[in-house]
Each structure stands twice: as C-alpha cells, then as structure tokens.
Amino acid sequence: xxxxxxxxxxxxxxxxxxxxxxxxxxxxxxxxxxxxxxxxxxxxxxxxxxxxxxxxxxxxxxxxxxxxxxxxxxxxxxxxxxxxxxxxxxxxxxxxxxxxxxxxxxxxxxxxxxxxxxxxxxxxxxxxxxxxxxxxxxxxxxxxxxxxxxxxxxxxxxxxxxxxxxxxxxxxxxxxxxxxxxxxxxxxxxxxxxxxxxxxxxxxxxxxxxxxxxxxxxxxxxxxxxxxxxxxxxxxxxxxxxxxxxxxxxxxxxxxxxxxxxxxxxxxxxxxxxxxxxxxxxxxxxxxxxxxxxxxxxxxxxxxxxxxxxxxxxxxxxxxxxxxxxxxxxxxxxxxxxxxxxxxxxxxxxxxxxxxxxxxxxxxxxxxxxxxxxxxxxxxxxxxxxxxxxxxxxxxxxxxxxxxxxxxxxxxxxxxxxxxxxxxxxxxxxxxxxxxxxxxxxxxxxxxxxxxxxxxxxxxxxxxxxxxxx
Amino acid sequence: xxxxxxxxxxxxxxxxxxxxxxxxxxxxxxxxxxxxxxxxxxxxxxxxxxxxxxxxxxxxxxxxxxxxxxxxxxxxxxxxxxxxxxxxxxxxxxxxxxxxxxxxxxxxxxxxxxxxxxxxxxxxxxxxxxxxxxxxxxxxxxxxxxxxxxxxxxxxxxxxxxxxxxxxxxxxxxxxxxxxxxxxxxxxxxxxxxxxxxxxxxxxxxxxxxxxxxxxxxxxxxxxxxxxxx
Numbered sequence: 001x002x003x004x005x006x007x008x009x010x011x012x013x014x015x016x017x018x019x020x021x022x023x024x025x026x027x028x029x030x031x032x033x034x035x036x037x038x039x040x041x042x043x044x045x046x047x048x049x050x051x052x053x054x055x056x057x058x059x060x061x062x063x064x065x066x067x068x069x070x071x072x073x074x075x076x077x078x079x080x081x082x083x084x085x086x087x088x089x090x091x092x093x094x095x096x097x098x099x100x101x102x103x104x105x106x107x108x109x110x111x112x113x114x115x116x117x118x119x120x121x122x123x124x125x126x127x128x129x130x131x132x133x134x135x136x137x138x139x140x141x142x143x144x145x146x147x148x149x150x151x152x153x154x155x156x157x158x159x160x161x162x163x164x165x166x167x168x169x170x171x172x173x174x175x176x177x178x179x180x181x182x183x184x185x186x187x188x189x190x191x192x193x194x195x196x197x198x199x200x201x202x203x204x205x206x207x208x209x210x211x212x213x214x215x216x217x218x219x220x221x222x223x224x225x226x227x228x229x230x231x232x233x234x235x236x237x238x239x240x241x242x243x244x245x246x247x248x249x250x251x252x253x254x255x256x257x258x259x260x261x262x263x264x265x266x267x268x269x270x271x272x273x274x275x276x277x278x279x280x281x282x283x284x285x286x287x288x289x290x291x292x293x294x295x296x297x298x299x300x301x302x303x304x305x306x307x308x309x310x311x312x313x314x315x316x317x318x319x320x321x322x323x324x325x326x327x328x329x330x331x332x333x334x335x336x337x338x339x340x341x342x343x344x345x346x347x348x349x350x351x352x353x354x355x356x357x358x359x360x361x362x363x364x365x366x367x368x369x370x371x372x373x374x375x376x377x378x379x380x381x382x383x384x385x386x387x388x389x390x391x392x393x394x395x396x397x398x399x400x401x402x403x404x405x406x407x408x409x410x411x412x413x414x415x416x417x418x419x420x421x422x423x424x425x426x427x428x429x430x431x432x433x434x435x436x437x438x439x440x441x442x443x444x445x446x447x448x449x450x451x452x453x454x455x456x457x458x459x460x461x462x463x464x465x466x467x468x469x470x
Numbered sequence: 471x472x473x474x475x476x477x478x479x480x481x482x483x484x485x486x487x488x489x490x491x492x493x494x495x496x497x498x499x500x501x502x503x504x505x506x507x508x509x510x511x512x513x514x515x516x517x518x519x520x521x522x523x524x525x526x527x528x529x530x531x532x533x534x535x536x537x538x539x540x541x542x543x544x545x546x547x548x549x550x551x552x553x554x555x556x557x558x559x560x561x562x563x564x565x566x567x568x569x570x571x572x573x574x575x576x577x578x579x580x581x582x583x584x585x586x587x588x589x590x591x592x593x594x595x596x597x598x599x600x601x602x603x604x605x606x607x608x609x610x611x612x613x614x615x616x617x618x619x620x621x622x623x624x625x626x627x628x629x630x631x632x633x634x635x636x637x638x639x640x641x642x643x644x645x646x647x648x649x650x651x652x653x654x655x656x657x658x659x660x661x662x663x664x665x666x667x668x669x670x671x672x673x674x675x676x677x678x679x680x681x682x683x684x685x686x687x688x689x690x691x692x693x694x695x696x697x698x699x700x
Contacts, residue, residue, distance in 0.1 A: 222599030226622055266596045269620035273629055 005194065005202045006129055008095035010184060011143040012071030013042050016063055016092075018085055019076030019101075020046030020054045027100060028076040031137075032057065033149045040144035045070065063088040074098045074137060079112065082119050082133075090126035097123060099132035099189070106134050106190055120192050135189025136165035139172070141182055142208060156181020157210035158293055161199045163188060163217045164243070171213065171286070178290050179444040183208040195220065200228035204235045211292040212236060213285055217243040222270065229274035237292040237464075238276040241285045242267045277463060287451060287460040294449040295417035298465040300379035302326045303458070304372040305352035306365045307384025307421065313352040316384065316454045320352075323455075323462040327351055331377040334368065352382075366406045373414060380465065381414065382457050383407045384421040385439065391425070397435040404439040408446040417464065419457035420450045476673055476698065485675070485698045488531055490578050492694040496679075499667040501660065503679075503691045506580040515558040516551040518579040525549050525582040528557050530565045534572035541568035547582060554579070583692050586683030587643060587652045591660060591691070593623070593668050593677040595699070601668050605661060607639040608681040615639075625665045630658040643684065652684035660689055675699040 015035060021028030028048075032055040035044050046054035049061040060066050063073065063085060070092045075085055079101050089097060105113040116133065123130050131137060136147040141155040151172050158180050162168040168187040175182070183206065186199055196216050203209050212232055219225045232238050242264075271278040279285045303325045305316045317327045330351050338346040342361040349357055351372070355365045372378055385407050390399045404422075411418045420443050425436035443450045451457035475491045487495070493503045505522065508531060509515035519526035530543030538544050542564030545557035558577055565574055588608030596602045599622050606618030619633040634643065634657055645651035660682065668674050675698055679691035 219598055222596065222622070226599065263596065265618075265620045266599055266602055266622070269602065270599055270622050272632070273621055273625075 005198055006095045008071040009129070009131065009138060009194070010140045010145070012096065012145075014045065014068070014070050015040065015042065015072045015074065015145075016045040016047055016060075016066055016070045017074045017076065018047045018063060018081075020048050020051070020059060021076070022048070022051050022054050026076075029055065030148055031074050031076060031100070034146040034151070035144070037149050038144040038146035038151075038153050040146075042071075063092060063094075066092065069093040072096045072098065075101045077101060079103045079115060079133075082115075083122060086119065086122045086126060086128065089128060094126075094128050096129050096131060098135070098137040099130060099192075100135065100137060101132070102134035102189075104133045104190060104192075116190070116192060123193065130193040131186070132189040133192060134165075136168055136187035139168075139182065139185035141184075147187070151185075152176035152181070154181040155208075156183055156293075157208070158182050158213065158289055159184045159203050159206065159209040159211070160213040160215075160289075161186045161188060161196060161203070162215040163191070163196070164215055165189065167215045167282075170282070171215075174282075174286055175289060177444075178286060178450060179447060180286075180289055180293055191220065197221065197224040197228035200225070200232040200238070204228070204232040210236055211289055212238045213289050214238065214240045215243060215285070216240060222266075226270050226274055229271065229276050233275035237288075238274075239279055239285055239288045239292070240271050240276050241279050241282065242271070279463075283456065284459070284463075287456050288463055290449050290451070291417070291419070291460040291464045294447055295419075295464070296415065298380045298417045298461065301462065301465050302328050302377065302379045303382060303461065304328075304369070304378035304380075305382045305384070305454070306369040306372070307353070307355055307382075307386075308454075309356040310354045312384065312454070313354040316352045316382065316458075319455045320382075320458045320462075323458040324466065325380075325458060325462050328377055330372070331375045333375050334371045337371055338363065338368075355384075364406075366403070366410065369407075370410060373410065373416070378416065380416050380461050381418045382421060382454060382461070383411070383418060384454055385443075386422045386436070391427075391432050391435060396432060397438060400435050400439040401442060404442050408443055408448060411443075411448045412446060417461060418449070419461055420448050421452070421454050421457050422450055423452045476671070479698060484533060485700060486533070487696040487698070488533070488575075488578075489529070489694055490531065492677075492696040493691075495671075495696065496667065496691065496694055499663060499670070501663045501667060501679075501691065502656075502689060503694055504580050504583050506578040508576050509558065509579050510576040512555045512558045515577055515579050516554045519548065519554040519581075520551055522579065522581045526554055527580050527582045528554065528561055529578045529580075530561050531575040531578050532565065532569070532572045533575075535565065535569055535574075541565050583683055583690055584685075586685040586689070587649075588681040589643075589652075589657065589684050589689075590618070591664055591679040591682055593664065593674065595675050596622075601674075603633070603661065603665055603668075605633040605657075606637055607642060611639050621665075623665045624669050625661065627658065627662065630661040630665075633661060634658065650686035653687055653689060656687075656689040657682075657684055660691075673698050 017031045019028045020032050032046050045066045046057050046059040048059045051059040073094050104116040138145050160171050165187040168185055203212050303320050320327050342363045353368050422440050425433040490506050490508050493506050496503045507518045509518050526548040528545045529538050548554045548557050590606050590608045590612050592604040601623040603621050603623050604618050606612045611617050617638045619636045621629045643652040678695040682691045
C-alpha cells in the first residue's frame with residue numbers, strides 16, 4: 001500500500017458511526033458525543049437499527065439509509081458484521097473505515113485472523129482504507145475529530161501515533177496537564193492497512209505538526225518504518241517509545257496487537273540510525289515531548305542551575321553531570337556583581353546556585369539566573385522553583401506565585417532552553433497543595449517546560465541537546 | 471567467480487560456506503582478509519605456506535567438521551616448509567581418527583597474522599529489519615559482556631563511526647597503557663565494505679569476521695564464516 005493517506009482520514013466531510021448507542025456508558029455513544037463536543041463541522045450519522053435519536057442526532061437503521069456519501073465510518077459493531085458494513089460502505093463511497101471493532105487477529109484465533117484477511121481484501125477492492133482494527137482512531141484538533149469526550153481540544157503542534165488505544169488517551173490527558181496541545185493523534189491498533197510508517201510519512205509533511213511522538217510495539221516492515229522515521233526525523237523531532245522490549249513485554253505485545261515485537265538492540269539501532277529519539281518509559285516520552293514543544297534546540301550542554309538548598313544543589317550537579325551535561329562554575333561577570341551586592345557571598349555561591357545561601361542577602365536566585373543567562377557561559381538552564389521555605393509561610397500562595405511569575409518572565413524571554421522544576425506538593429495540607437498546583441499552572445499557562453524533578457529535567461535537556469550529534 | 475561459489479554451495483545443498491570460499495568472496499569485494507588456500511597434499515601445503523609467508527596456520531577442511539580444534543584439526547605457528555608438512559600429516563591422521571565418517575577435502579593454509587586488538591564484525595538477519603550489522607570487541611568482551619553495537623544495513627560513514635564509538639570498550643581502541651590506538655579509519659572502512667558486500671549479496675543470511683585484528687595501521691579479518699539463506 002502506498003503511504004499516501006487519504007485526506008478524509010483527518011478531515012472527512014461526513015462521519016457515520018456504526019453501532020452508535022444511546023447507552024451513555026458505551027463506546028458507541030462516546031464516539032457520537034465526542035464528535036459533537038469537539039465541534040466537528042460536518043454531518044454526523046449515528047447508525048443503530050433500534051434507536052431514533054442518539055446524543056441529540058437522528059439515528060439511521062443502516063449505513064445504506066444515510067443520505068448521500070460518507071467519507072469516514074467508525075465501526076463499533078461486532079467483528080462478524082464488518083464485511084456487510086464494507087459492502088454498504090462501498091456504495092456510499094466511504095474513503096476510510098475505522099475499526100474500533102476488535103477481536104480480530106490479536107486474539108490469536110485462526111478464524112478471526114481469516115476474517116481479518118477477508119476484511120482487508122474487500123476494503124482494498126472497494127478502495128477503502130482501514131484504520132485498525134482494535135483501535136481508538138483519529139483525533140484532529142483542526143477538524144474537530146475526537147475519540148473520547150474528555151480529550152483536550154486546544155489546537156497545537158504535537159502529533160502522537162500509538163499502536164495502543166489507552167496509551168493514546170493517557171498521553172493526551174497527562175500531556176495536556178503538562179501544557180501539550182495536539183495537532184493529530186492516531187491510535188492505529190493492528191495496522192491491518194494504515195500503519196505506523198504511513199502515519200510517520202504523513203506527519204513528516206504535516207504543517208500543523210512540529211513534534212512527533214510514537215508508541216510502537218511491532219512492525220510488519222522494518223525497512224519502510226526506517227525510511228518513514230528517517231523522513232520524519234529529518235523534518236522535526238521524533239520521540240519513540242518501543243513497547244515489548246523485554247521477553248515479558250513481547251508476550252504481552254503479541255497477544256495485544258498481533259504484532260511481532262523485534263529485538264531490543266535492533267530497534268534501538270534502527271531508531272538511532274533514523275535520527276529518532278528512543279525513550280524507555282512513558283514519563284520520558286512525555287518529558288521529551290514537553291521539551292521539544294516548549295524549547296528551542298540547545299547549542300551545547302553547559303547547564304546553569306538555580307534553586308533549592310545546599311544538599312539539593314549538590315544533587316542537582318550530580319544528576320546533571322550523570323545525564324551527560326556540563327556544570328561550569330559561575331563566570332567572572334556574575335561574581336563581579338555579587339562582590340558588589342553581597343560581598344560576603346561572592347566567592348561562596350556557585351553553579352548550581354544554592355538558594356539558601358542567598359536568603360536575606362538582598363540578591364535573589366532569579367537575579368543570579370538572569371545574570372547567568374546574560375553571561376553567555378551556559379547553553380541551557382534549570383530553574384528549580386519548588387521552594388519549601390516559601391511553602392512554610394502563611395502567604396505561601398502569593399509568594400510562590402510572585403516567584404514563579406518572575407521566573408516565567410525570564411523563561412519567555414530566554415532563547416536557550418529552560419526547564420522549570422516544580423514537584424508535587426506531597427503534603428496533606430490543602431493550602432500548600434493549592435499553592436504548588438497554582439504555581440505550576442502559571443508556568444504551564446506561560447507555555448514553559450515544567451518537570452516534576454531536577455533529574456527528569458536534566459535527562460530531558462540532555463537527550464534533546466544530543467539530537468544535534470546525529 | 472563469486473557467483474560460482476554461491477551456486478556451487480547451493481548445488482551441494484549447503485548453506486555454510488567453507489572458510490576458503492568465504493574469504494575468496496570477501497576478498498573479491500575488497501574486504502581485507504588473511505587469504506587461505508586449500509592444500510590436498512603435504513607438498514601443496516608446504517608450497518602454499520612458503521608463498522603466503524611464515525609463520526603459517528593449518529586447519530582441516532571438511533563440511534562435516536564444525537569444531538576443527540576438537541578433532542586436532544588446527545596447527546598454529548608453523549615456521550618452515552618441513553613444519554608445515556609434518557603438521558599436514560598430523561591433521562589428516564587425527565581428523566580421520568576422530569571423525570572417521572567425515573569427507574576431508576584437505577587442509578586450509580594461511581599465514582599467521584601478527585596479533586592486534588581483536589574485534590568482531592558480524593551480520594545477522596532480523597525478521598523485521600532484514601540484514602543487521604554488528605561491531606564489537608572480540609574474545610571475552612563480546613561473549614560475556616555483549617558489548618556490541620548494531621546498525622541496519624546499509625550503513626553510512628556516520629553510522630560506522632558511531633558503532634565504533636558507542637561500544638563500552640571504545641577506550642581500548644583509542645590506545646591504553648602505551649598500546650598504540652587502533653586504526654579507526656580502517657575499521658570504519660571495513661564496516662562500510664561489509665555493509666555493501668551484504669547489500670550486494672542478498673543470499674547471505676549470516677556472516678562472522680571473528681576475529682578481526684585491528685592494528686595501528688590497517689585491520690585484517692583472520693577468520694570468516696558465511697551462512698546463506700535456506
């Protein structure tokens with residue numbers, strides 16, 4: 001199959017949902033509701049022989065009863081009805097059939113696999129592309145396509161493709177909490193027809209997408225995937241989480257999506273060769289998408305760190321160096337300033353800047369960071385704004401908000417990548433919890449890269465910077 | 471000539487090429503190998519050794535004998551024609567005694583190369599990505615620590631450089647304790663040539679150059695093994 005995907009996959013002029021349901025707790029209802037809530041502009045046709053109305057829209061007894069042609073059909077019906085759906089779809093000139101319908105080859109059952117083969121044959125004969133089976137389908141913030149009513153619809157620059165449906169939902173929800181906004185998200189399941197290589201080729205040339213994430217368990221054609229990855233990574237950052245790297249993971253992968261998971265080393269080699277970033281965990285995937293989404297590429301690996309007390313500063317230096325970054329000492333220019341403003345600290349303060357030394361000196365951590373940014377001695381910065389001493393004050397919320405706003409202003413102006421660290425409040429005290437969450441939201445609203453720990457910030461900065469070594 | 475080697479193996483329903491066959495194929499593609507030639511008699515062995523240079527190495531050649539040293543089929547460090555002649559007789563006698571049913575084609579004669587840093591270059595076929603190239607340090611480092619780097623074939627110059635630099639044992643190739651650094655240019659060139667060789671011979675399923683001796687100037691594959699697809 002060619003990698004030219006039909007435009008109707010992402011911008012269909014009409015959508016029908018086979019197996020639409022009035023049960024608000026079912027996928028057949030969710031798909032209708034999602035399209036309505038997401039503001040999809042074209043006609044939506046719920047199909048259900050026993051309902052007259054679903055989610056406020058008139059329902060049709062069959063696809064054949066729908067007026068006019070249909071571009072995209074979302075199937076929530078059982079597998080044994082899919083061949084008939086394709087026959088009706090062919091007469092409606094359906095361009096894309098998305099099979100949420102599962103229980104195909106992923107079950108390991110030979111009859112189900114045979115049905116899958118016939119579905120593929122009939123769809124090809126009808127010039128109909130298939131997404132899935134066994135997948136959530138397409139999200140597109142521009143055309144208002146969504147596969148769950150609670151997905152964040154803000155238009156954005158991040159695309160994500162996933163062999164797993166629940167990973168696509170989790171990435172969107174957790175990503176949105178970190179400020180990510182999505183262009184397109186595709187859960188592609190068994191990849192009977194449209195596969196990861198087709199999607200990567202498409203995203204390589206998609207003007208709405210600037211950063212690409214992928215969760216891939218296996219591939220039918222490593223060569224095509226390698227070429228697609230190369231094309232995509234040549235155009236924009238691509239971050240790949242390969243599922244099923246271990247023996248146990250591979251067993252789950254085989255039963256999950258009927259894909260053969262390859263050897264860990266070979267996949268790592270292929271990803272590296274293509275210029276994609278390989279990550280090992282979901283957290284790393286999120287962290288790198290955040291990094292690429294909110295910061296420009298670093299020109300080197302010299303990091304300036306501000307924030308936290310003495311022990312934290314030492315640990316920050318350790319994790320930065322262990323992540324492959326350099327932690328150069330404060331440049332003379334910054335020391336000159338300190339000698340003037342706080343002479344007793346001038347030879348003591350260093351990078352990472354220990355906030356506790358500065359306390360009461362009249363020189364703030366933010367001011368030192370500002371000077372470090374102006375000095376040209378650093379390629380990237382970490383601002384650790386989770387301040388325990390602030391949280392202990394009665395006016396913690398306002399103080400933290402003020403501190404964060406100052407840092408956020410610097411982050412907005414920064415040309416070098418800047419990572420903000422604000423961990424969870426880890427406190428049963430609701431007042432503290434609100435203060436921290438409020439501060440985090442201010443940073444995220446300012447479109448800044450926020451990480452829960454210095455370790456994760458350092459790792460993401462380092463990985464993003466080493467892209468240039470390819 | 472190379473095509474003939476593969477065709478002959480196919481005709482004989484073999485997937486494993488002999489070391490001599492493998493080395494002829496590799497040498498044709500410009501890959502530096504220590505040449506090996508077949509001797510059927512004691513006199514041939516002595517003459518070939520004299521031509522290739524001393525010290526010489528002799529190895530029994532038989533499609534039925536996979537582990538040559540187990541049957542006394544390998545003799546090292548032979549410094550004269552007389553030495554080679556005597557070693558030829560010992561190998562033939564020992565092989566016949568330990569593997570009476572094996573068809574013995576003769577003995578492979580090659581020069582014993584001066585020792586260098588041992589590295590391994592290999593190719594395997596991945597079910598999803600096809601031919602994959604491997605590089606690592608030889609001996610215990612590859613066997614115990616699995617300190618190897620992979621790339622999908624074909625590779626580019628940059629891939630060759632990264633493969634060499636990303637193994638943990640890389641400092642050993644940069645020179646240590648007064649050892650001269652290994653010729654990384656020669657290793658990169660070797661990797662690129664093996665990649666091109668396998669790309670040009672899709673019949674090849676597996677390939678091992680183990681060991682390759684890396685010197686301060688140049689590198690040479692001392693042993694070679696090629697397995698064809700079924």
